[in-house]
Every structure is written in C-alpha cells, then in structure tokens.
Amino acid sequence: MKKIAIIGGGIIGMTLANYLDREQFEITVFDSGKNQATGASAGIISPWLSKRRNKKWYALARDGASFFEQLVTDFNLHESIYEKCGSLFLRSSKALQELEQLALERRKTAPEIGEIRRLRPEETEKKLPLLKAAESLYISGGARLDGKAYLEHLRARAEAKGIHIIKTEARVRRRRHDWEVASTQESLFVDELVLTPGPALKSLLEQLGYSAAVSPQKGQLLSFDTSFETGEWPVAFLDGEADLIPFQEGRLLLGATHENEAAWDLSPTQEAFEQLTKGVQPFLKEDFFTKTAYNYRVGTRAYTPDFAPFFGPIEGEAGLIVASGLGSSGLTTGPYIAYLLAQYLNSTQRQWEMGIYTKDLKNYIKAKNASK
Structure with missing residues (x-):
C-alpha cells in the first residue's frame, strides 16, 4: 500500500x-x-452570472457548482452545511436585464441554474423580508455552504x-x-x-x-445571530462589496472583505465592520446590523496574479x-x-x-x- x-x-x-x-x-x-x-468561511454557490472574462475559471466554477449534487450524496451533507436556497441579484433595471439575458444564455450549458425570474419589488421583499422593495433577479439554483x-x-x-x-x-x-x-x-x-x-x-x-x-489575502465576514426565520431565505448579491448569506436558525452572514495588504493578520477590525455594513445598508428596511450581536470570521485566502x-x-x-x-x-x-x-x-x-x-x-x- x-x-x-x-x-x-x-x-x-x-x-x-x-x-x-x-x-x-x-x-x-x-x-x-x-x-x-x-474554516472561517461561509459563502454562496452561484457562479453562473459572473462577468469574469477568464473562460477556464468559469468552466471550473460552473462544473464545481454542478458537482455539489454528487458531493451532497457522497458525504451526506446536512442542510445546515449546504442548502440550495436560490439567489437574488439586486441591481438597476438595465443591469438586471443584462443579467437575465446572461442567465438564459448560460443555462444552456448549466441547467443547474434552474428557474430564472425577474421579481417585482413586492416579490423581492417577500423572498427576503429584510430588503427594501426593489426589483431583482431570482435564480433557483443558487446555494449556500458553511465552510x-x-x-x-x-x-x-x-x-x-x-x-x-x-x-x-x-x-x-x-x-x-x-x-x-x-x-x-x-x-x-x-x-x-x-x-x-x-x-x-x-x-x-x-x-x-x-x-x-x-499571495495571502485577508478575508473578514460578520456573523449575526437574529430572531428572524431565515431558513427559506435566498442568498443575496447586493450591488457592492458585501453579500447577504442567511443560514438556518436566524443566522445571517455578511461578507466578505478582500484585504491584500493585511495578508496573514487575523485581527478583526472595526474598519471591516463599517465597510461591510455600510455597503448593505441602502438595501435594507432598517439598520439592524449596528443593533445586533455579531462575531467575526477571519481567514487568509490564496490568490494569484x-x-x-x-x-x-x-x-x-x-x-x-x-x-x-x-x-x-x-x-x-x-x-x-x-x-x-x-x-x-x-x-x-x-x-x-x-x-x-x-x-x-x-x-x-x-x-x-x-x-x-
């Protein structure tokens, strides 16, 4: 052997x-x-609407997202670890139209995208009640993973x-x-x-x-424990640095930063809190982040030129x-x-x-x- x-x-x-x-x-x-x-991460499995020009990366990310169906079966992943919950994209009307066309095109080679639907403001609010009423694009294939x-x-x-x-x-x-x-x-x-x-x-x-x-890149996320019923909420790509990632039992994650200079430093920073919460506040009905208990998740990613x-x-x-x-x-x-x-x-x-x-x-x- x-x-x-x-x-x-x-x-x-x-x-x-x-x-x-x-x-x-x-x-x-x-x-x-x-x-x-x-060990510090939690994120969104929904790569299909990325506009990165690197075709090799997209092929890997597309097939990586598809592979989760097998991964869940092979390793018996519970919904507290991985769950297909859908993805919301909040952008301007013009940007949403472009994303919808991109989604329809990419679904030809990635059926995992699932349903593609433009949501009216009231539908967006119903999908994720924290958000202000606004137009959005919903795809049913998006998922979340707690690293x-x-x-x-x-x-x-x-x-x-x-x-x-x-x-x-x-x-x-x-x-x-x-x-x-x-x-x-x-x-x-x-x-x-x-x-x-x-x-x-x-x-x-x-x-x-x-x-x-x-090279090393520092990433910080914020984890909030709330009383919201988050189990059926989709993940949300907001127009800015932070994405909103709901998990089971009221847990909400917000992240993440990309800090090249901080590298190996694992110290949580107030600057990260302000950067992440400031970016998401315009999309929310109220600023509950500054009033809710939270913890940091901090890790070091690897990135290439x-x-x-x-x-x-x-x-x-x-x-x-x-x-x-x-x-x-x-x-x-x-x-x-x-x-x-x-x-x-x-x-x-x-x-x-x-x-x-x-x-x-x-x-x-x-x-x-x-x-x-």
Missing part, C-alpha cells in the same frame, strides 16, 4: 482525503489550522475511516525515491505528496527549490501534486478540484489533462535553479 501525505486540511485537502481510495493509500493529513480560509461546518463534517468522516490527521505545521524534503514530511510530532516518508495549504504553498515549495506566484486557481502534478517531480490560488471562489471550486485530483491519484493509468480548467502550472510555479 502506498503512503500519501496531504499538507493543508482546508476545503481541497480534506475533501481529497475523503475521496482517496483507502485500499490503495495509507493517508496522513497535516493541518495546523492556522489562517485557514475555509466551517463542512470541514468539521469531513474531518469526522476522515477520522472514522482511519485517516491520520496531525494538527501541526510540516516541512518537506525531496529524497531519491520518496518524500520526507517532518513535523514537531513525527516524520513520515511517503510515496505521494499533495500540497494544498493555501498561500503557505509558497514557503513549502521554496523548501523544494521552487517559487510560486501565490490572474486571480485564477492552479492545480495538478508538477512536471518532473514524481509524486508531487499542488493546488492553490482559489481566492474568494474556493467554496465553489475547491471540492471539485479535490475530486479531480482524487480521480487522478486513484487511477492505475494516470493522465492529467485539465487545460479546460487551468493554465499550465509553469505559469505559476518555477524552479529557482534554471538548470532544473
């Missing part, structure tokens, strides 16, 4: 661990939990299957025929090494003689696989990336052809020694 180590127990690493073939692999996950984006709850659920499943999880940082070293993974608790020699540690990939690859075009993820085996390095750069769409793309990696690793005849979803790794990872 081969030994495999995964460094990084976020949305890719923990999903991958659960999809790997236990008859082929003895699996160990190293995860310190520090700065983890997924923290998702990880807790998958970690419990992994441990129940005998997957070894080591809650500490790790260092890596290339040996002649395998890889050494060392932590303060123990050292392992493994046949396969998968690096999925978000922006920390940069420092891990430096240990192996590579540079990586990936072109704001696109990369993943796959590194050419010339037998048994070395990487994935990073998910940015703020990690909840949508991460599980599907993990599934694709698992399919590759589980296969007896490995072939990696993912040009539809990502650029060649050479665009992001380079050997520091030019002769390598």
